[in-house]
Amino acid sequence: MSFDAAYRSKTFNSVGTRPLRPDGVDKVTGRARYGADFNMPGQLVARVLRSPHAHARIKSIDTKQAEAVKGVKAIITAADLPDLTDGNASLFAILDNCMARTKALYDGHAVAAVAAIDEKTAKQALKLIRVEYEVLPHVVDVDAAMQADAPVLNDTVFTSGVEPTPKTPSNVANRSEFGHGDVDAGFEQADFVVDRSYKTEQTHQGYIEPHACVANCNSDGTAEMWVCTQGHFVYRQTCADLLGLEVSKLRVTSSEIGGGFGGKTHVWAEPVALALSRKAGRPVKLIMSREEVFRASGPTSATSIDVRIGARKDGTITAATATLRYSNGPYPDMWAELGAMTSFACYDLENVKTVGFEVLVNRPKVAAYRAPSAPMAAFAVESAIDELAHKIGMDALDLRIKNAAKEGTKSSYGPVYGPIGIGPTLQAAKAHPHMSAPLGKNQGRGMACGFWFNFGGQTCTDLNVSADGTVTLAVGTVDVGGSRASLSLIAAEELGIRYEDVKAVIADTSTLGYNDMTDGSRGTFSTSMATISAARNAIEVMRKRAALTWDIPLEDVYWEDGHAHASGTKHGNRAPLSVKDLAAEAGNTGGPIAGHSELVADGAGVSFATHICDIEVDPETGSSRVVRYTVIQDAGKAVHPSYVEGQYQGGAAQGIGWALNEEYIYGEDGRLQNPGFLDYRIPVCSDLPMIDTQILEIPNPNHPYGVRGVGETSIVPPLAAIANAVSNAVGVRMAHIPISPPRILAALEADAG
């Protein structure tokens, strides 16, 4: 039966309530098992040897001495991970990133790995591996890497997306372009133009749980892996491809995940652990240290962005352009492209053009980080919008409202919008008491908008009704922040049963069909859609069982409030049958009752937010403090409002850290100087105020309950909201993130001088 995903307005019983999460007790008692909390009999401990150089040719690796250490069971280099990628460049990049082949491309790039009986032995062996490097010139800065005289990381990279293709290799891997209209003509109509360049530094997702896995390759070609990941099906596919395993013979179980934020959508340690296990013939546990997490996993792009926006006196924007340069790490990707797509997505523009450049640098391979690439673009654009408002002499909020995208707007990246939330979030901001609250001495207020696409993707769920009428819901999207609670609410709603009677679990890769990973804010959106579909299929089964029980035609049975009802004058007096009644008799009416669903969740509704922020700056020290923060975001429909608020608050906090403190600091030698939480400072409890939230619900027409993804958009506006607040507080435009105390002081001194 085809599934109708269209939104229909209804009164909810379960959805929108705030029950206790099903994994709560495990998580407050220390019983929840994360990546590092699992062991296998006879397991070995693995450690990875990493390049101390930012850029170096690997001339030779001698492992003989290390192999001789008692207790060392296997040592691998790139030779043990032969290239099976068959011309697939992105898969090859993953392979080369897991274990450097001919060159080490950044400080921390893996070059060899050891499995030994314990950690001490493994570490001892690492010290005895002799790697002969030919150190090469390196470049870590995104603008420097684009210069003609920059050291070239990969001499097979010729800029794509330009005509004709250059004849010489460079670090510019790709150029992308979006927009419509005639920007030159648009700027001619402008009475005011803002033209400014911005920079943002590289940050890390900063999940508290380091990457960890236990891998076991058997001699019969089967393998299994326990791992913290945002997508165990994707990890299985990637690992099977890289190691030449049959996909169905690799069983991957996702542990509880201690934060991901996009950073656990990519493999680093897992193929290495599998290769070590294959070589040693024993299970291997590999946990990355915090230093390794910073040096070799994660980070987002560092960026350099130019924005130009023109407007008439009445505030109508006539033209807007942005040139965005995003560091990719050493491998070509599409981070600038995402920035170029999202830059002006909040606005209804006649003439707009954005150009993105993917830039290779000697830094770790960039990974997704919550609405990847959008926060930096929003920082630049929303800063420019603020400056434009000042120039025109118009309220910055009114300028945004005047130019906000709406239903029917052709977006700057192409599609025409359906019903969207940017206008309503701006109106809600205008009405919010925060906007009119008085400011104290040395305080400034800033605001900014943000956009994220959201994603749907392949999804599969199983819903099984037990003999007592309770329900097990098996899903394949990893629960990163409470989705088991939301999905149980959804199943309860559709079936018409109690939330407490649904138990949601994350199935492993051998017990459920393929699922894309929990990314793109798709976890609750897509899996709730599949859950509704599975529940409807189960209801169909239960209607048939009721018809059989009553010996009446199927069309005379309808489902309502968790019961099968007989309709019509002939049968209407029969007592309804509950899920419990039908489940108890299932053995006599056709066997177990279940509903399954396999679908591609199309139509993830785009997401918008507006943030308001008050900052106090100490002009003596340059230190700043967020004194009030408000998040207003469209959720479509908030399934479990507490966890929607949690997403809003968490994204805002990460954005605040990014804006004020967090940055990768490289030395002249190209080595990362701050690979730890002491020197890479993420916000702590005393840094932040309460974070106020307002949930708007503009139903997504493509989801039965109107749900939109909510996880990512909240990190998009904070960089700009904070930059605008600080700029308003100190009277100087802050165009370089993070806006750390030294940068504020330098800006104040430059302004005074």
Place this chain on the structure above:
Amino acid sequence: MMSSIAVSTTINDDEVEFLCQPDETLLDVLRNRLGLMGAKEGCGTGDCGACSTIMDGRVVCSCLVLGAEAQGRTIETIEGMAQGSELHPLQRKFIEHAALQCGICTPGFLMAAKALLARNPDPNEEEIRFWLAGNLCRCTGYDKIVRAVQDAAREMRGEQS
């Protein structure tokens, strides 16, 4: 291999004996030798607080304590916080207030918050925020954590929430 040290200590009211290496941390002993995996290693350098335990009434990062230092001490871990199946008010309030998302930092926060309320049953928001500043959470923005601690403190003082 250096010879191991024999340690006698009290963990969650139980008398416990173990052998450990001189350079082995209390965190590694808890996790790898005693099967108490509620304390998590987020950094190994005392910066994140995910391994917080209470030793003789003080919050410590168990990654910065040697296993041998546990000799003769009294140690509380997350596994001893609930009384059987009855959760401690802080544990209950953390669930009720949705004060955890991924939950990896939660055992550390609960240990630190328990030590705070033992010392100061009526902390104001600022006192809570500074006391918990040694525990990193990347998911929640701390808002709901602070509210959960405030609510648990109210309940433990016998006030209506």
